[in-house]
Amino acid sequence: MSQSTTVWYGVNLASERLGAKALFANDDFFAPKERMLQDSDPVFIPGKYDDNGKWMDGWETRRKREQGYDYCIVQLAVSGRINKVEIDTRHFTGNFAPAAMLEACFSDGAPTETTVWTPLTETVALEGNTQKLVDIESNEVYTHIRLNIYPDGGVARLRVYGQPEVEWDGLASQSLDLLAMEVGGRAISANDEHFGTKHNLNLPGKGLNMGDGWETRRRREPGNDWVILALGHRGDIEEIIIDTAFFKGNFADACSIQVADVQNLPESTLAAQSLYWQELLPKSKLGADQEHSFKEALESVGPITHLRVNIFPDGGISRIRAIGKPVL
Structure with a gap:
C-alpha cells in the first residue's frame, strides 16, 4: 500500500471552524460574506433562488454601476504567518470577480479607517469556476486580511494558509492539546486515506459525520494502517484521546502509539524511522462511536515532537488529542 501524498499548504487561518470571522463587506447583496469562509467545498444548487436572486455558495456583490471596487475584511482564527492563499471561484461563471488583491494587518482589535494595510499580493487575474493559488513571500505575523475584488462579483471560498503564531511562554504550565490545529499541530503522512483525510484528525470540536475523520480502505492483506502526526510544540504528554465518533461498523478495532523527539529532520524520512x-501507548482496544481516554496506560517517555498512531487492522478514527504541557 503506497504512502499518502495529500497536499498540505498549512493551517487555513481563515477557517470558519477554527474561528475566523468575516467582519465587514461593503456589499454582499447576492450572497453573504460569511459563506466565503466555510470549510466545506462550494456547491451549486440548480433552481435555488432567494429574495435577491440566484442562491450562490460564496460571497457575491451586486453589479457595480460606478467607479470603485468591493472588499471584505476577515479576522483570522488565530494570528499567524501566511505562506499561500487560495481564491476559489467554483460555480461562479458569468458572475465571478475578474481580479483580486489581498492586504493584511496586525491589530489587537477590529481594523478601523486608520488601519494601515500591507499588500500581500499584486492584483491577480481570476477566472470563473477555478481555484487560484497564490504564494505569499512574507515572514510577518498578521491578524486580519482584506480581500479586494475588482470591480465586483463573486468568490466562493477564501483560504489563507500559514503557521499559527502561539505565545508559548505563557502556556508553559498549562495542559492543552499540543496536537490541535490552532497551535500548529498537523498530520504529516499516512499509509492510506481512501475514505477520509488524515488532516481531519486534529480539527477543532467533535466530528460532524463519518466523513469528517480519517478512514482507510478495508485491508485484505496482513499488517496495519498508520498515520504520523507532528505536535505544535515539543511537550510532555499526559493524556491521549481517541474519538471514533460516527464510526460504527468501520471503526479501528485497536490502536497503539509510538513517539519520538526529533527535530530538523526531513519529513520524508519520518515514515521509515517511525518503525x-x-x-507511548501499548496496543489498546477501541469501541464504536465513542471517545477513549488513555492516561494510566501511557508509558513514561519524556518530551516528544511526533506521534505515529497505528490502527489495527484498518478502519476509521474521528479525532486524536494529545494533552500535555509544552517543554520550552
Missing part, C-alpha cells in the same frame, strides 16, 4: 520509535 523504531518508542512506545
